[in-house]
Amino acid sequence: MQWSLQDYLVAFNMLDGIGPKRLAALVAFLGSLENAWHATYSELVQVPGIGPRLAQQIIDQRRLVDPLEERKWAEQHASRIITNLDKEDYPYWLRELANPPPVLYVKGQLPKQLGVAIIGSRRATQTGKSQAYNFAHRLASYGLPVISGLAMGIDTQAHLGALAANGFTVAVMATPISIVYPPQNYKLAKAIAASGCIITEFSSRSQTRPGSFPLRNRLIAAFSKAILVVEAGQKSGTLSTVDAGLEIGRDVWAIPGDIAHPLRKGTHSLIKQGAGLADSPEDLLIAFPQVSTNLADDLDHDNQLVFKYYLQGYSPEKIVELTGLPVQQVQNLITLIEIDGLSNCSNDHRL
Secondary structure: OOOOHHHHHHHHHOOOOOOHHHHHHHHHHHOOHHHHHOOOHHHHOOOOOOOHHHHHHHHHHHOOOOHHHHHHHHHHOOOEEEEOOOOOOOOHHHHHOOOOOOEEEEEEOOOOOOEEEEEOOOOOOHHHHHHHHHHHHHHHHOOOOEEEOOOOOHHHHHHHHHHHOOOOEEEEOOOOOOOOOOHHHHHHHHHHHHHOEEEEOOOOOOOOOOOHHHHHHHHHHHOEEEEEEOOOOOOOOOHHHHHHHHHOOOEEEEOOOOOOOHHHHHHHHHHHOOOEEOOOHHHHHHHOOOOOOHHHHHOOHHHHHHHHHHHOOOOHHHHHHHHOOOHHHHHHHHHHHHHHOOOOOOHHHOO
8 A cells, every 4th residue: 555745754753763854864865755764774774863783773673663553553643643744734833943843643632822831840839739730720720721741749739620621631751652651641641632632753663761851841842932941950851841942032930949858859950040939820921912801901019929828839828928917817818719610629739
């Protein structure tokens, strides 16, 4: 059966060692996707970036690859394959990347607009988890997609917060569409796919390696108009998402915290370098068309403080301590916030 150009892209994406850059080099040197696929060993070794070892790997692997079977495999996992040749379906904002993925596996519906990436440490503190949840809930309630990576810690809470607001959330994975990592998030992934979207560029033949996560992170950045770092160490892998975002002009924000805590070293460093300081979800709205903040618009200065600290995850007792306001005033406003639907957090998400 004859393959389409899209099928050749799917096939190349299934080869270990062939990423967007090497695929572009193959096509540029050999003239077409079809020529590149059927190239001999002697032709392959002449391609810049393709040495003898990789040339032989391509020859050995391609006899095991069938893009038509790959499409069937994707369907069996309730997903579909989109290539960068599918002009109407392929997200245009991914083309801003220096190395956009030639192939995407998608479960659910792609977002119709850029969203907010909420990212941070897998080993997040309870404060960080609460902040991620509350910020995601609030931003999703404005209709903004919440983008994250399905990891434990900050990512998990960001997805949960968006879902609790009946909002749209996107999980970008560093694994094939059939593998949820970590496995503890299987139910969460299922819920995301039902109302939002799960995306990966990794085929059924892909093995998850450390290098897969920076690749995933560049997609998180590309699907976002603003990137919010909740908690990150000085050398956190989270910062690769920030680097990818800066390369394509995304806004970067960070939540400040305890200056002595190692998981705030990265966020404070970002703020020193010019990232926006976010102490409420509304700070990020500067990157988006203005929307009504409902109750928050009508609050006086004291109640604005209560509202801000509540969304940051502080308990009523802590808010009383921070603001010096009467306990009854704080409790009354929190009741109004919950009735108005501005937060859907249980006590488990507040400190």
